[in-house]
Amino acid sequence: MNIQNITKSFNGEPILRGISLQIKDGDIIYIKGANGSGKSTLLKIIAGILDADSGTVDIEPGKDIGALIENPGFIENETAEYNMRFLYDLKHKYDPEKVRYLFEEYELNISSKKTVSKYSIGMRQKLGIIQAVMEDQDILLFDEPTRGLDDTAEETFTNMIIELQKQGKQIIICAHDGVDAIPFTARYRLKHGTLTDLA
Numbered sequence: 001m002n003i004q005n006i007t008k009s010f011n012g013e014p015i016l017r018g019i020s021l022q023i024k025d026g027d028i029i030y031i032k033g034a035n036g037s038g039k040s041t042l043l044k045i046i047a048g049i050l051d052a053d054s055g056t057v058d059i060e061p062g063k064d065i066g067a068l069i070e071n072p073g074f075i076e077n078e079t080a081e082y083n084m085r086f087l088y089d090l091k092h093k094y095d096p097e098k099v100r101y102l103f104e105e106y107e108l109n110i111s112s113k114k115t116v117s118k119y120s121i122g123m124r125q126k127l128g129i130i131q132a133v134m135e136d137q138d139i140l141l142f143d144e145p146t147r148g149l150d151d152t153a154e155e156t157f158t159n160m161i162i163e164l165q166k167q168g169k170q171i172i173i174c175a176h177d178g179v180d181a182i183p184f185t186a187r188y189r190l191k192h193g194t195l196t197d198l199a
């Protein structure tokens with residue numbers, strides 16, 4: 001994926017002032033930045049949820065994006081499994097084995113009759129992570145992925161990222177903390193609308 005010179009302003013206030021980033025298969029990119037620095041905005045632009053004012057996001061043909069950005073939305077009055085089935089892209093056939101495996105990894109009960117509205121914050125976060133990866137997406141965007149996760153789930157997430165790297169995924173993680181054990185291939189700080197290398 002090749003991101004070139006992305007700019008974005010809200011109400012005349014520049015948030016992104018020319019972001020360029022080249023990401024290869026197997027890269028795990030870390031982006032740190034203060035609250036309001038534009039991390040979620042950048043991920044939304046990459047995911048195509050939001051339009052940039054200028055610049056381009058070029059994605060290799062055939063690659064698709066999985067994303068967990070801010071608070072994932074679910075159909076609240078349905079179960080977790082119903083939601084996963086629903087979110088599965090129409091072009092994919094629902095893969096119950098894969099979803100069951102991910103639920104086990106994150107210590108969630110796939111057979112639970114509980115509606116998502118009754119899920120705790122950490123449990124919802126786990127569902128958000130699962131939906132981002134369950135269709136074997138090639139480009140993975142994670143916004144504060146470890147927010148609300150317990151130590152075990154944080155470790156599960158780290159191990160999952162390492163596994164996804166081996167599969168050649170392109171991964172971007174924006175976070176303040178909870179990602180110390182992830183073997184990032186590059187680290188950046190987003191400040192005043194630009195990316196600088198983090199030592």
Ligand SMILES: Nc1ncnc2c1ncn2[C@@H]1O[C@H](COP(=O)(O)OP(=O)(O)OP(=O)(O)O)[C@@H](O)[C@H]1O
Pocket residue numbers: 010011015033034035036037038039040041042
């Ligand atoms: N739809 C919008 N309309 C107006 N301003 C917006 C909009 N979305 C984001 N902003 C502003 O853009 C700036 C960057 O927001 P963004 O959510 O990208 O920050 P962030 O780095 O993800 O912060 P945090 O660490 O708190 O999640 C903020 O000043 C925010 O208020």
Ligand SMILES: [Mg+2]
Pocket residue numbers: 039040041143
């Ligand atoms: Mg954010």
